[in-house]
Structure formats: C-alpha cells, structure tokens
Amino acid sequence: MTRILVTGASGLLGLNLALSASERHTVTGVDRCKLSGVPFDLICANLLDRGTVDRVLDTARPDWLIHCAALANLEACEADPDLARRLNADLPGGLAAACARRGVKMVHISTDSVFDGTKEEPYTEADAPSPVGMYPVTKLEGEQNVLAADPKAAVARVNFFGWSLGGKRSISEFFFNNLSAGKRCNGFTDVWFCPIFVGDLADTLLRMLEKGLSGLYHATGSDALTKYEFGVRLARRFGFDETLIDPISVGQSELTARRSPILRLSVHKLSTALGMEIPGVSTGLDRFYTQFQQGYPQKIRSYAQGESTQVNK
Secondary structure, eight states: OOEEEEESTTSHHHHHHHHHHTTTSEEEEEESSOBOSOSSEEEEOOTTSTTHHHHHHHHHOOSEEEEOOBOOOHHHHHHOHHHHHIIIIIHHHHHHHHHHHHTOEEEEEEEGGGSOSOOSSOBOTTSOOOOOSHHHHHHHHHHHHHHHHOTTOEEEEEOEEOOOSSSOSSHHHHHHHHHHTTOOEEEESSOEEOOEEHHHHHHHHHHHHHHTOOEEEEOSOSSOEEHHHHHHHHHHHHTOOGGGEEEEOGGGSOOOSOOOSBOOBOOHHHHHHHTSOOOOHHHHHHHHHHHHHTTHHHHHHTTBOSOOOSSBO
16 A cells, blocks of 8 residues: 655644545654544654654655645744744755655645735636735745755645644634534635635545646635635534624734635646546535534544644644
C-alpha cells in the first residue's frame, strides 16, 4: 500500500484525512502530542525544531506527503507574525525541498484567502493573488516557496468544514453548537465563500496524488454562498430553528483581522484534471449530517489527548 505522511494530524483536515486515508493506505500522522488511540501511526514532533523535518521523513519513508499543519487563526497570525511566517511560509518550503531530495510527492494545503475578495467573477488559478492580512500573506509565501523548491509538488487552495477534535474548529460546528443549544448566533450576509466538506476534500486530495497532479489548483466546493446562507442550510438539514441566525454585516462583528468579502473560486481546472465533478455544499451537508447520526463527532473527539491549540489546523 502507498505510504502517506500527514502533517497537522490533529487538525480538522489532517485528522479527517488521516482517518479516511488509513482505510486504504498506510498512514503516519505528525502532531504535537495531541492524539491517542488513532488507527494510524503517529509521530509526536514539532516540525519547527531543527532537524525534525528530515528525521520525520526518514522515519516515515512516505510515498506521499500532505502538508496540513499551519497557523490558521487569523487573529493569532496578526498577533505573532514571526510565528505565522515560520509555520505558513518557511516550513512548507523546507518540507518541499526535503521531499524533492527524496522523490516524495507532496500536496501543500493553502487557502482561498490569498485573494482580497473584490472580484465579482470567480477567481481562477491565473488570477494574481492580493492577500489582505498576515495569514493570507504568509500562506501565499508558502505556496511560492513550495513550488520554487519542488515544481512537481501540488498546491491546493481550500476552504472546508466538518467535525473536529475539539468540536469548535469549523463554521459548521459554530452553527451546530449554537443552534442545537437554542442559542442565537450571527451569520455574515456580505462574506461569500465556496466551502467543501472535509471528507470530500480528503477524497479530492488523494485523487490529486493518484493522478500525479502538480502545480496550483483551487480545491474548494463547487458553489458559492454567504456564511449566513450556509448557516440557514445547515439549520434546515438538522431541523434547527433558522430564525436563531441573525443576518449581519462582517463590519458589525467584533473580529479584528480583515476578511476577504467575496471568495468565489473556480474549480474548473481541478474538475477537468480529475475528470470528475467537485462536490458542492448540499452533498457536503448531507455527509456532515450522516456522520452526526452515526456518532462520528463523539468518535473523533475520543482521540483527543490534550487541549487543542491554534497551531496545527
């Protein structure tokens, strides 16, 4: 079986990806001692420590590397730009160089927010990025460092939702937690995005590796909606009271880091390369709901060994 190394294995994408891939492949996850009892091999390490990247790669001997680890909290990136740059820009470049030396195929996870969100039409991979804030700035640098170090690597710009280790990592959990408790919550009417269910994204990333894709791809969902609309659709799928969601502008919120308002991304390039349709929100919410019915949130949280942080996401 193919050997896959997943960094950020305790994060929302990393954990769901590792669990899914372990059903068909030999998976090793790297995390900072946050997991226990998972059905895949674990290496407890801080990839920023000197010599750790080479040690982990030589220990796991992967055929594929999927790099999910990042400092993904926007406010945290603004508060500590040095750490953001080390994690989001320098580390991906170092991993790509190490993979190139070993002939390891790499997929690096980036973000849709490398764009400023001022374009009405969907962004394509040919559009020039224009990041706003430390998180997207450092993630864009990470993209550039990866492709410069290893042109055979692939970069996937993403925006995803799903069940996480701590139960509070994604927009879907934000709405679920509030609405299931009968609490009011805000939904932004002026922030557009193309979310993909984390399970669909995991399947897509594995197909990218199977196809041997390289270069830059948009790996978001296939349709766009506002965050308020996303909350309403989740409420309807679960049978919650959608009137508990207050439609507001992002400018009315207490968030400090700037957000890109319109992040409609075209997935035509990826869909064509894979020969498949990229799933949309309806399919994803159905899978999210089915996992809830099957007790998946409880299962995934049972793997928590310690309190979650903002680093591996």
